[in-house]
Amino acid sequence: MKLYTSNRAPNPRRVRWVMAEKGIEDVELVEIDIMVGEHKTAEYRTRVGVPHVPALELDDGTTISESIAIGRYLEALYPEPNLFGADAREQAVIEMWTRRCEFYLANPIMLSVRHSHPALAALEAAQMPQLADYNRVAAEKFMKTLDRRLAEHEFLAEDRFSIADIVAVVGLDFARLIKYRPPEELAHLARWLETCRARPAAKAGA
Numbered sequence: 057m058k059l060y061t062s063n064r065a066p067n068p069r070r071v072r073w074v075m076a077e078k079g080i081e082d083v084e085l086v087e088i089d090i091m092v093g094e095h096k097t098a099e100y101r102t103r104v105g106v107p108h109v110p111a112l113e114l115d116d117g118t119t120i121s122e123s124i125a126i127g128r129y130l131e132a133l134y135p136e137p138n139l140f141g142a143d144a145r146e147q148a149v150i151e152m153w154t155r156r157c158e159f160y161l162a163n164p165i166m167l168s169v170r171h172s173h174p175a176l177a178a179l180e181a182a183q184m185p186q187l188a189d190y191n192r193v194a195a196e197k198f199m200k201t202l203d204r205r206l207a208e209h210e211f212l213a214e215d216r217f218s219i220a221d222i223v224a225v226v227g228l229d230f231a232r233l234i235k236y237r238p239p240e241e242l243a244h245l246a247r248w249l250e251t252c253r254a255r256p257a258a259k260a261g262a
């Protein structure tokens with residue numbers, strides 16, 4: 057299998073983190089430089105279907121994009137340690153937190169960074185500072201929800217680390233590009249962030 061990935065880009069990092077947690081080493085990493093548009097070539101688009109990284113190419117030629125879909129596929133091949141839920145209830149709870157973290161945290165942060173960091177202007181038709189501000193405020197609102205959740209739970213979804221934590225930490229780490237730090241009063245969020253960042257697998261793709 058081949059993983060089309062881009063160093064320091066957040067969505068490929070999710071997959072690299074999943075791979076590192078599971079000790080997966082039989083996937084060839086193919087670096088795609090999105091800053092020079094390597095993901096927009098006709099060859100890449102034909103192979104993947106969309107101009108996005110990450111994408112996982114299987115040995116039979118099937119190509120899977122979407123970091124969560126790739127993660128699920130890898131979990132089916134390498135079930136341990138479990139990151140997506142071991143039974144119906146866990147799977148639903150982890151999926152719920154993963155989707156919440158994508159919609160209300162990672163995506164707004166991504167938009168905020170892309171619309172404010174000068175180096176990322178290359179990825180947008182036009183950077184819109186207002187869009188950046190709006191999305192930073194929206195993400196911060198959800199951080200308060202996460203802080204309340206983390207006041208009573210060690211990790212976001214279950215009593216163990218899961219894909220929901222990966223999505224949220226990778227999103228928050230991407231904001232470091234614009235030197236953003238979550239509000240200091242969110243002490244439970246800070247504690248959890250430190251715990252997740254200290255995992256050896258957190259370095260994968262970062």
Ligand SMILES: N[C@@H](CCC(=O)N[C@@H](CS)C(=O)NCC(=O)O)C(=O)O
Pocket residue numbers: 065066067068090095107108109110121122123124179
């Ligand atoms: N929902 C997708 C998002 C993929 C995505 O947007 N990837 C970014 C890099 S983090 C990308 O390919 N950007 C290229 C561009 O915007 O031109 C996933 O989870 O994989």
